[in-house]
Structure formats: C-alpha cells, structure tokens
Amino acid sequence: MIPSVYIHIPFCHHICHYCDFTKFFYNEQMATDYLEALSNEINTQVDGEKNPVKTIFIGGGTPTALNHKQLKTLLELISDKFDVSNCEEYTIEANPGDFDEEKAKLLKDYGVNRVSLGVQVFDNEMLKELGRAHRIEDVYKTVELLKQHDLTNISLDLIYSLPNQSAEHFEKTVKEALAFDLPHYSAYSLQIEPKTIFYNRHKKGQLHRPAQEEEVKMYDILKTKMKESGIQQYEISNFSKKGFESKHNLTYWNNDYYYGFGAGASGYLPGKRTINMKPIPAYIKQAMQDGKPTLKVETIGLKEQIEEELFLGLRKLSGVDKEKFISKFDFPLELIYKNQIDYLIQKGWLVNTEKSLHLTDDGVLFGNEVFEHFLLEDEDLEAIALTKK
Structure with a gap:
C-alpha cells in the first residue's frame, strides 16, 4: 500500500487561545534550523x-x-x-492574510493543489477573542488571491460552540462561508484542551460556553445549511461537493498508512505508530544527530488495528465497508461484534446493511459512547484465532 505523508511546521505568528497542537512563535533562525533538521529526518527515514x-x-x-x-x-x-506530480492530493494549511503573490505562486509552481484555510468564524470581535490575527476581509482577499493563481480547491475550517456564541450567530457564519461556493468545508465543536489560554479561563470560571442543547442546534444548522447548498456531509465534521472529499483525511479514517515528519508529528506504518519529540530544540538536536527524533514507538497489534478500523471508519457517514474489513482481517466483523451491533441498533445509533456498518444521526451525536462498545476483550481475539486454525 502506498503511504501518505504528513509534515508538521510548528511556527505561528500568533498563538490561538484554544490551540493545543505543537506550535511555537515564529523565529527566523529557528525556522531555518528546523527545516534543516526536517530535511535530515525525511532523508534518513x-x-x-x-x-x-x-x-x-x-x-x-x-x-x-x-x-x-x-x-x-x-x-x-x-x-x-x-x-x-502523481500524488492524489497535496494540501497546505494556511491562515487568511498570510499570502502574497509570491507565496501563492510558489505553491502553484511546486504542485500544491489544495489549501485549507483556518477561518473559524465570520465575526471580527470573536476572532479577537479566539486570539486569531486575521479579520473577515482577509478571508475574501486570500480566497480571491488563491483563485487568481488557479488554486481553487479550497477548504474553509470553522469552529462552533464558541464562548458567548448562539445558534443564530453560528448560522450567520455558515451562510457567509457557503456564499463563497467552495468545494470543501470543515466545522468542529470547540474543545477545551489543557495548556491553552481557554483552559486556564475555563478553570477560573471565566469562559462562558453555550449549553449542550445550543451546541446540538448549531450542529443541526450546519448539516441543514450544507445540504441545502449541495454540500454533502461525508464525515462527522466534514462536508464537500462530490469528488472534493479530503483524500488525505480519508487516509486517517480508512486506517491506512502514513509517514509523520516534524516536531510532534505521528506516523502510522505496518505494525507501529511513531510519535516525534515536541520541543523544537530537542527535535532539532536529535534530527540533526541521527535523523530519528522519535519520542516513542507504539506496537499496533491485531486488537488495536481492529478497534481503530471501527473507531475511525465510523466517523465517515458511509461507515465501515464490510468487504474491505474482510480483506484486511480475513473474517467478518459480525464474528466478534454481533452483540454490540444488535445493542446499538436497538439504541437507534447504528445501521447494519449488507455492505456497511454506519452511524445514524443520533449515533453521530453519541459517537464516543458508540465507539466504546467496539473495544475488544482477550476472548474476542481467541475467537478470531479459532477461525483461522
């Protein structure tokens, strides 16, 4: 199987209040050193x-x-x-306002064919509260600039359930985003992660998030407005015109293999998951020394492979493909999951067809509870072993 590639560039000019990804304030010399270390890691691996x-x-x-x-x-x-030139999709993440003519031309000249823009919300005051550097007008300018350079496969990323946000407010953001008539949109509910500014405010009781009922309303608005605009949902948080689904993200949800390069990046290759060092000085030092800045390697056995196949596959609205499951593991998923499937069908969270297993609308809302039912016990592995004797 041909793998995909993820490359992490951890530098930002501003640190967003909600972000827990591996990131550091941009420093020109450090960024130059980082790229040299990244090159050594990739060439070594x-x-x-x-x-x-x-x-x-x-x-x-x-x-x-x-x-x-x-x-x-x-x-x-x-x-x-x-x-x-022969890869299916080549994406770069970007912030509105970070582009000029030269950068847009560089992307086009070197084969980048998809840009994912972190818009988050169409409200300048709320963008300030999020710690974002761009403003609404930057989104319009950036989209126009990209289109001028024939970079038309653009995705807008949105966040909802923001502090002091109402369903009506989020609906305005969705409508403005859809007015661009772009091929792809992603929208994620705000998660309060440790070691972020929002987490500290939350602990002090200073972060006023919408009630859960309001968040559910926002998700319903998102799905409805996308569908009305001909943008089909294909994953819990992702929507696209036909043929513009994110092929790279489908690599993750299909539980396929990928390299992970850069500080804090993770990779998934046959039998193992790798996780790189996060601190830039440590990453640079180790990558320059031997090209292997790995923090840890996790062995991915049969149990983990099967569980992840279900957890990730059920995120897609098409669900887990039964034929592909059999081709990967050489047994039908009902062999070990029949009771769980029957129970979740009764709950109204799961649909089991001849070809696939997928979530219902309610199942999407209770996704984490659904996924817990697909954790395996040792006796499940014994049942698998007996079928192969």
Missing part, C-alpha cells in the same frame, strides 16, 4: 528520490508563517523526495 505517495499534507502551526525563502526550501525538499 525515506531512501531515494521521487518516492510514490498517495497524498501530502503540510500542517501546523501555520506553514505559511515561513518566509518566502523558507517556504521555497520546504517545497523543494518535498518535491525532490516525493513524486508530487
């Missing part, structure tokens, strides 16, 4: 040049926080190492 890959995703942080020279260095590294 992957032999040769123009290696075939399914998809490429440059995430962050904010990859477009790099200056022109650094961005070109990064794109050249990727172009030399991987067969960019």
Whole structure:
C-alpha cells in the first residue's frame, strides 16, 4: 500500500487561545534550523528520490508563517523526495492574510493543489477573542488571491460552540462561508484542551460556553445549511461537493498508512505508530544527530488495528465497508461484534446493511459512547484465532 505523508511546521505568528497542537512563535533562525533538521529526518527515514505517495499534507502551526525563502526550501525538499506530480492530493494549511503573490505562486509552481484555510468564524470581535490575527476581509482577499493563481480547491475550517456564541450567530457564519461556493468545508465543536489560554479561563470560571442543547442546534444548522447548498456531509465534521472529499483525511479514517515528519508529528506504518519529540530544540538536536527524533514507538497489534478500523471508519457517514474489513482481517466483523451491533441498533445509533456498518444521526451525536462498545476483550481475539486454525 502506498503511504501518505504528513509534515508538521510548528511556527505561528500568533498563538490561538484554544490551540493545543505543537506550535511555537515564529523565529527566523529557528525556522531555518528546523527545516534543516526536517530535511535530515525525511532523508534518513525515506531512501531515494521521487518516492510514490498517495497524498501530502503540510500542517501546523501555520506553514505559511515561513518566509518566502523558507517556504521555497520546504517545497523543494518535498518535491525532490516525493513524486508530487502523481500524488492524489497535496494540501497546505494556511491562515487568511498570510499570502502574497509570491507565496501563492510558489505553491502553484511546486504542485500544491489544495489549501485549507483556518477561518473559524465570520465575526471580527470573536476572532479577537479566539486570539486569531486575521479579520473577515482577509478571508475574501486570500480566497480571491488563491483563485487568481488557479488554486481553487479550497477548504474553509470553522469552529462552533464558541464562548458567548448562539445558534443564530453560528448560522450567520455558515451562510457567509457557503456564499463563497467552495468545494470543501470543515466545522468542529470547540474543545477545551489543557495548556491553552481557554483552559486556564475555563478553570477560573471565566469562559462562558453555550449549553449542550445550543451546541446540538448549531450542529443541526450546519448539516441543514450544507445540504441545502449541495454540500454533502461525508464525515462527522466534514462536508464537500462530490469528488472534493479530503483524500488525505480519508487516509486517517480508512486506517491506512502514513509517514509523520516534524516536531510532534505521528506516523502510522505496518505494525507501529511513531510519535516525534515536541520541543523544537530537542527535535532539532536529535534530527540533526541521527535523523530519528522519535519520542516513542507504539506496537499496533491485531486488537488495536481492529478497534481503530471501527473507531475511525465510523466517523465517515458511509461507515465501515464490510468487504474491505474482510480483506484486511480475513473474517467478518459480525464474528466478534454481533452483540454490540444488535445493542446499538436497538439504541437507534447504528445501521447494519449488507455492505456497511454506519452511524445514524443520533449515533453521530453519541459517537464516543458508540465507539466504546467496539473495544475488544482477550476472548474476542481467541475467537478470531479459532477461525483461522
């Protein structure tokens, strides 16, 4: 199986109040050193040049926080190492307002064919509260600039259930986002993560989040407005026009293999999951020393593979493909999950068809509870072993 590639660029000009990804304030010299270390890691882990890959995703942080020279260095590294011209999708994350003509041209020249813009909300005051640097007008300017350079496969990322946000307020954001008539949209409920500004405010009782009922309303508005605009939901938080689903993210949800390069990046290759060091100085030092800045390697056995196949696959509205499950594991999923499936069908959370297993609308709302039922016990593995004797 041809793997995908994730590359993490951890630099930002501003740190958002909700973000818990591996990120650091941009420093020109540190970014230059980081790219050298990243190059050493990639060249150590992957032999040769123009290696075939399914998809490429440059995430962050904010990859477009790099200056022109650094961005070109990064794109050249990727172009030399991987067969960019034949990969199915090549995405870069970006913030509105981070682009100029030269950066947009660089992306186009080096084969990037998809841009994911972190818009979050169409409200300037709320953007300030989130710690975002861009404003609404930057979204319009950036989308226009990208289109001028024939970068039309654009995704807008939104966040809802924000502090002091109402369902009506979120509906305005959704309508303004849809007015761009773009091929892809993502929308995520705000999560309060440790070691963030919002987490500290939450602990002090200073963060006024909407009630759960209001959050459910927002999600219903999101689904309804997308459907009315011809944008189909294909995953719990993702919507697209037909043929514009995120191929890279489908790699994750299909439980397929991918490299992970950069500080804090994780990779998933046959039998193992790798997680890199997060602190930039430690990452740079180790990557320059031996090209292996790995913090830990987790063994992924049969139990973990099956569980993740269900957890990730059920995030897609199409669900878990039964034929693909059999081709991967050589037994039908009902062999070990029949009781769980029957119970979840009775709850109204699951649909079991001849071809797939997928969540109902209510099942999507109670996704975490559904997933818990697919954790395996040792006797389940024994049942699998007996079928293969």
